[in-house]
Amino acid sequence: MRICVVGTGYVGLVAGTCFAECGNDVVCVDVVPEKIQALERCEIPIYEPGLEELVRRNSEENRLSFTTDLKSAVVQSEICIIAVGTPMGLSGAADLSAVMAVAKSMAEAADGDKVVVIKSTVPVGTADRVRRVLEENTTHSMEVVSNPEFMKEGAAIEDFMKPDRVVIGGRSEEALGKLKELYAPLVRTENPILSMDNRSAEMTKYAANALLATRISFVNEVANLCEKVGADVGMVRRGIGHDRRIGHHFLFPGVGYGGSCFPKDVQAVISTAQDYQIDFTLLRAVEDVNDRQKRLLVGKVLEHFGGDVTGRRFAIWGLAFKPRTDDMREAPAVIIIERLLAAGAEIAVHDPEAMEEAKKVFGDRLTYSRTNYDALDRADALLVVTEWNEFRRPDFVRMKELLASPVVFDGRNIYEPSQMVEHGFTYYSVGRSAVKPD
Ligand SMILES: NC(=O)c1ccc[n+]([C@@H]2O[C@H](COP(=O)([O-])OP(=O)(O)OC[C@H]3O[C@@H](n4cnc5c(N)ncnc54)[C@H](O)[C@@H]3O)[C@@H](O)[C@H]2O)c1
Structure with a gap:
């Protein structure tokens, strides 16, 4: 099939590339000429595992091309996909101008x-x-199909090529049939293509993200209560997750959700509800809990250092809003770093992929360390903010040697308290009691 995808960000680039991988002829369009020129050289503007190889292969085999010329892309395509951004507008509603x-x-x-x-x-x-x-604006027939995307950054190719389900919404059986044909190679394991009306498809995407965000805020609230009552949220999470009605996904306590989707999509649902005079109380609470959660780790830092961190030095491991991406949109790390800087602290950071993005946000206000160990040099404490795999099994002896004082604030619960005490660290995590060596 001949397809054009307009908007070559995470979603458009992954979707276009994966459709090309299935044998379709795809042209990807963007308004940013530098992005298109880079993609023509197979340089990928984002970090997404496996994407570069797929872009290269499909470009070389002439199934995938890039252009700023929307008109020619539309003329040569039977299916035209809109994948541009829908950022949060000033009122909280999605900005649909693009x-x-x-x-x-x-x-x-x-x-x-x-x-x-x-x-x-x-x-x-x-x-x-x-x-x-x-x-x-046209006399030709242009049927509209709503086809929300459920991919996760960091596993976008896998999600796109093996979707749990594909949702398509529209009025024309013929148009829906074209989409079924397009997606057929991706659902050979019988994962369903769910046809519905446009409005239900549009609502499905928001309901999915709102529910996932709700699970995160829920477990964060449970974690905060666990800390107070002396329970371990890790145990509680396992205890509830094995209930098949509940499951394990999106129940990991931490420093709050971020990224380009959850915060803006939760806001958009609240705003849509308001348009219909509905107060979506639950989602407002989800947001409040998340805002508070993003500030909690710094609260623990301040408490540990007697309320004053002026001139203290901190190491931060992890900047991206989650592992396996360089995306820092709405990342909890931004709030954490801003608060520490405002309190007079100095900060050295390391992230396996998001260092360039961080430089765009913080400029020369931080020290950018080449390795995670470099960031620890003379630091009064380490804060773990993103749970990259490479942080999970560090050399604790080396960490202790490098830090000025052996204190770790783990915002993702990637270490075991008993193990940290054994290595001589004072250790704070989320939803578990703080521990310190005798
Ligand atoms: N990022 C995700 O994980 C994800 C997952 C599911 C759904 N979504 C949704 O998909 C949409 C796109 O998200 P994204 O993360 O890919 O956004 P993005 O900001 O990474 O990319 C958007 C792209 O659209 C381009 N663009 C903007 N206006 C344009 C125009 N008029 N013509 C051509 N190109 C234009 C921009 O230059 C940019 O390259 C959003 O609505 C988002 O909510 C995102």
């Missing part, structure tokens, strides 16, 4: 009938708005 602009350009460019697919995460009713814009 989606609507692309829809208009697609209509103006159309030289025949097309299927327009909305892959961006958009509020309920957006497909209807897009449909109106298309009708106003």
Whole structure:
């Protein structure tokens, strides 16, 4: 099939590349010429495991190309996918300006009938708005299919190539049939393609992210209570997770959720509810808990150092909002670092992939360490903020030698308290009692 994907960020680039990998002819479009030029050289602007190899192979085999020319991309395609960003607007609602602009350009460019697919995460009713814009700007038939994306950054290729389910929403059986054909190679293990109306498809995406965010805030609240009552949230998490009605996913306590999706999608649901005079109390609480959770680790740091960290030096391991990505959008690390800097601390950081992104955020306000051990040099404490695998089994003896005082604040519970005490560390984690050597 001939496809164009407009918006070459995480979602557009992964989707376009994976569709090319299935044998389709794909052209990816973006408004940023430098991004397109880099992609033409197979230089990937984001870190996503496995993506570079796929982009290279499919480009070399002429199934995948990149352009800034939306018109020519639309003319040569039967399916036109919108995958541009939908950031949080000032009111909390999703900003649809890029989606609507692309829809208009697609209509103006159309030289025949097309299927327009909305892959961006958009509020309920957006497909209807897009449909109106298309009708106003072309005489050709352009059916609108809502096809929300559920991939996770860091495992995006795997998620895209083996989706748990594919959701497609639309009015035209013919258009939905085209999407089923497109996705057929990805659902050979009988994972379902769920057809529904546009509004239900749009709502499904928000409901999924809102529920996942809710689980995270829930377990963070449980963790905070565990700390007070002397329970271990790790045990509690296992205890509830083995209940098949509950499961283990998204029940890891930590420093709060971040990233480009959960915070803005939770806000967007609250805002949509408000439009219909519904106060989504639960999601407002989910947000409040998350905001508080992002500040909790620094609270522990301040308490440990008697309320004053002026001139103290801290090492931070992990900057990305989660492992296996360089994405720092809404990352808890940003809040943690800003608060420590505001309190007068000096900070040395290390992240396996997000150092360049961090430089864009913090400039010369931090020391950027080449290795995680370099960051520890003369630090008064280490804060673990992102649970990269390479931080899980460190050389504790070396860590203790490098740190000015052996104190670890683990925002992701990647170490065992007993092991930390054994190595002589004072150790704080989330939802478990602090421990210190005798
Ligand atoms: N990142 C994720 O993990 C994820 C997962 C599921 C869904 N989503 C949703 O998918 C959408 C895209 O997310 P993303 O993370 O890929 O965003 P992104 O910010 O990484 O990429 C968006 C891209 O669109 C381009 N763009 C903006 N306006 C354009 C225009 N008028 N024409 C052409 N290109 C344009 C930008 O230059 C950028 O490259 C969002 O709605 C997001 O909520 C994201």
